Amino acid sequence: MDAQTLPRSVEANERLHALVPGGAHTYAKGEDQYPEGLAPVISHGRGAHVWDLDGHSYVEYGSGLRSVSLGHGHPRVVEAVRRELDRGTNFVRPCIVELAAAEKFLATVPTAEMVKFAKNGSDVTTAAVRLARAATGRRVVAICGDQPFFSTDDWFIGTTGMPAGIPGEITGLTVRFPYGDLAATEDVLRRHDVACLILEAASAVEPPPGYLAGLRELADRYGTVLVFDEMITGFRWSEAGAQGCYGVTPDLSTFGKALGNGFAVSALAGKRELMELGGLRHSRERVFLLSTTHGAETHSLAAAMAVMDTYVEEGVAARLHALGERLASGVRDVAAAMGVGEHVVVRGRASNLVFGTLDTEFRPSQPYRTLFLRQLIAGGVLGPSFVVSSALTEADIDRTVDVVAQACAVYRKALDVEDPAPWIGGRAVKPVFRPYA
Known part of the structure; x- marks a missing residue:
């Protein structure tokens, strides 16, 4: 998926910026938190899946900034x-x-x-x-x-x-x-x-x-x-x-x-x-x-x-932990297999997982995060974090792990040349708290 595959989202984002300061009502949902041209505008959701204006479907993590823990439309x-x-x-x-x-x-x-x-x-x-x-x-x-x-x-x-x-x-x-x-x-x-x-x-x-x-x-x-x-x-x-x-x-x-x-x-x-x-x-x-x-x-x-x-x-809390443990284990396994186990890291309690993207010096890196997010979105995973909802199935988790494996293969290439720029498709994602846009 490249930026041209989201024309309706790109156009909607422009309209949002013209009417809403920052283009979103929550800074953490802002376009600047996603790779350039790949900030989907959501049409609707069901369970652990959402669809954007261009008709793409995604397995979604961190739904509603962690609020939708039972899935959409429960x-x-x-x-x-x-x-x-x-x-x-x-x-x-x-x-x-x-x-x-x-x-x-x-x-x-x-x-x-x-x-x-x-x-x-x-x-x-x-x-x-x-x-x-x-x-x-x-x-x-x-x-x-x-x-x-x-x-x-x-x-x-x-x-x-x-x-x-x-x-x-x-x-x-x-x-x-x-x-x-x-x-x-x-x-x-x-x-x-x-x-x-x-x-x-x-x-x-x-x-x-x-x-x-x-x-x-x-x-x-x-x-x-x-x-x-x-x-x-x-x-x-x-x-x-x-x-x-x-x-x-x-x-x-x-x-x-x-x-x-x-x-x-x-x-x-x-x-x-x-x-x-x-x-x-x-x-x-x-x-x-x-x-x-x-x-x-x-x-x-x-x-x-x-x-x-x-x-x-x-017993939803227990289910969230079980799903998160399956996801964390799978991501760690494929990251290690692709030689990036020390660079793509999963942290946190199983029910509230986040991931870190580290550069060649093992420092947190926004460009490498951009690369990783871009590959996830291209694979149909919308995941600013790996925070699970109970609506996820084991098949959703397995699909996510497969997409992460593909992302880690690209990550390895970027580490080998010590430059993620060819794979980020524009500007890097940015931290929310910064004094200038």
């Missing part, structure tokens, strides 16, 4: 949504669906005592930060510096490579701590009056033994709120997220992505003594916690309940 989720649509979606008072969704969430994530729903991850991570500041009377937020994303709001974006428009006074209230290093984290807590520690309990690497428990102890000792960002780990690690998997309870946690299988729903959950500060049954100063017009749309909450039922009843 019948149980669609039916739950359909039942609510004719009953109204938003009212002047809470709907009984809100109560049912809260009860089901807290039964699924029993380490939490209260929950409040919103529409996206940034809503709830920022609410967690506000709540922690109010509860502690402190201003500084400590983020895990080894993890890529927490919020679109100023307290986080000001620390990235795209801080334009954010006052330095705000950025100065966010500090970093390294993942897995308790001594360095304690040093941060000593030097700053920290309201909360916020991190993904696990990501590309598993937490070192005792690390999360040690973090819990540090938070308690320094009077700091411990927040787990469970946007990715929620449901993919276990039905109760990383806190359910590792047995360490945070003060607050935030969920989204897989919770709605693509429908817009997120959740802030945590201890009653903290969450109730945003409520009406206390005598302390009130916290404007979350107040979103669309936070309790009935169809999205119905989707979330169907997702939770499906995960629990069908």
Whole structure:
């Protein structure tokens, strides 16, 4: 497949750029994240497959930025949504669906005592930060510096490579701590009056033994709120997220992505003594916690309940792990067979795999990533990551491994001449966080 095989997508991308800043509503979906001329615009999807405007079909990974973990158009989720649509979606008072969704969430994530729903991850991570500041009377937020994303709001974006428009006074209230290093984290807590520690309990690497428990102890000792960002780990690690998997309870946690299988729903959950500060049954100063017009749309909450039922009843988390293990094993085998096993590397928990593309000096390389992505797309695999959905079949995994083998053969050629340029077809893909386009 060359750029000329996607004329409708190319034309649609041009129209998108004329109307939508960046050409997409999420930077990670941007055209710059894909090889030049090979950024498909999607027509529709079913299960683990999507079709572009030009009629090509792809096995899709990382669907909806990891949110569509059950596959597109999952019948149980669609039916739950359909039942609510004719009953109204938003009212002047809470709907009984809100109560049912809260009860089901807290039964699924029993380490939490209260929950409040919103529409996206940034809503709830920022609410967690506000709540922690109010509860502690402190201003500084400590983020895990080894993890890529927490919020679109100023307290986080000001620390990235795209801080334009954010006052330095705000950025100065966010500090970093390294993942897995308790001594360095304690040093941060000593030097700053920290309201909360916020991190993904696990990501590309598993937490070192005792690390999360040690973090819990540090938070308690320094009077700091411990927040787990469970946007990715929620449901993919276990039905109760990383806190359910590792047995360490945070003060607050935030969920989204897989919770709605693509429908817009997120959740802030945590201890009653903290969450109730945003409520009406206390005598302390009130916290404007979350107040979103669309936070309790009935169809999205119905989707979330169907997702939770499906995960629990069908053992989806275990299936995601099994599919990911099959994929990781296959990719590592063919990469080794093609002589690029140290250059095309698969990392992360089996249910949340990413791949690295390394150059001749074993450094991460955007040009080699471009080469690899180009070969995947040409073979009918749309994979900015190898994050699986439960809709994948073993045949889909085997097909993906075959395409990866072909990509690795080209990768080997590029390594041999120490130049991927002849195989990338234009400019290289670019990192999301960069100061200039």
